[in-house]
Amino acid sequence: MRFYIKDRNTENLTYDLSISDLMSALVLIFILLLSIQFLELKKQSSLASEYKDKREALVNALRLEFKDDFIKWKAEFDEKSLMIRFPEEVAFLPNSAELRPNFKLILDDFFPRYISVLTRPEYINEIDEIRIEGHTANPQNKYDNWSGYAESINTAQNRANNVLFYVLEPFQAKHGDNSEIMNWLRRHIAASGFAFAKPVLINPNAYPLYAESNINWEKSRRVEFIIKTKYEEVIEKMIEVSRGNQYELK
Template sequence: MSRNSDHWIPLADLMTGLMMMFMLIAVLYMLKVNSAVSEYSVSKDALGKDLCSEFASDLEKWDAECDSDNLVIRFKSPDVLFDTGQAVIKPQFKVILNDFFPRYIALLNREEYNDSIEEIRIEGHTSSSWREGTSENESYFLNMQLSQARTLSVLKYVLSDKSTPSQEWTKDLLTANGLSSSKLIHDADGKENRKGSQRVEFRVRTNADEYIKNIIDDLGQNE
């Protein structure tokens, strides 16, 4: 009995040591994740504040809003953007884009932000409605086609502006995304706000999201 006990003591010590090692690895990974999240949050907050500050005096006259949390500039007035059912940019929206887009790109391409930008998304959104008698599915498909055509029109227009800085950098990151009625705006009573749903958004996606995901995936694989 004494001889068996002598064998079990080192094994228990070994198991304790392994547990401590695994706990240390887990703590180090969590510290890495927390550090990445903290760094991302600071960078994202700074970019959001700079975006909203840059256009603060223009948003009301443009009928636009800035969402600093999601890094979105949202143009809300369908009467200014496009004619109903059309993808040709209206003159007033062209004037807005001429002012907005060069400043927008100049801000995003600042040294403190440009390496963190994964994608600059032009998003087109519609209401769920179409002509009377059109089925729900057909309305969705037709609105998808329309929203895609509209965002492509915006993309072509802003890239044709030679005053826009960093053309090659911008082309590498700028995308046109028609989303149809997949992200509707609703009133407080839950009903669809058809006018509010018809909008164009400029959204920034950073590579920090992917970086944090990779760290978390690595942590999961090592559990």
């Protein structure tokens, strides 16, 4: 009969080596994941810089196109949000979604030129969305009850819809339903009504932000044309990647 003496030192050494190998593997995996995330972030940062330059060029093109018009139209151009705003006094009858006759003339001039800029070869592929937003007001919480809110949201949505239909009808009549420009517009343009959910603030840094004294209800009654570009999409994806979520940019 043979007897074997178990070497505890050898057993411990094997155990220590296994733990060491496991830790090394985990460290390598962690480094690999960090490297992948860094490369993705670097890639998106480069794209963001490229899209930012194109966005700034679009801002300049819109400013140049309408430099003589915004004042006479009483319109505002916010370059940061790529938003063009028309106040109620220009666009709609009071507390109504009906377009003023003079606003129709403004839209007849504005919208074809607006789309002409956006569909230039250097910009057309950078446009994600053109959103027409209708807005109303709620001074002294006048419309806080359900029926008041329902009336307000309907008015806001109808304002956006009426503007949308008015500006698209001439394109449809001129180019036809299945034309390239109509297909592009249908894919990119939308109408939304926000009631009084997004009022115009007097001081965007005030606290509390939505205090009655910090809201300009008169300016809050308006319609806006807002452009969303690929730049905003890339920035959102960069934020997600920095949080550890992976996206594939096309």
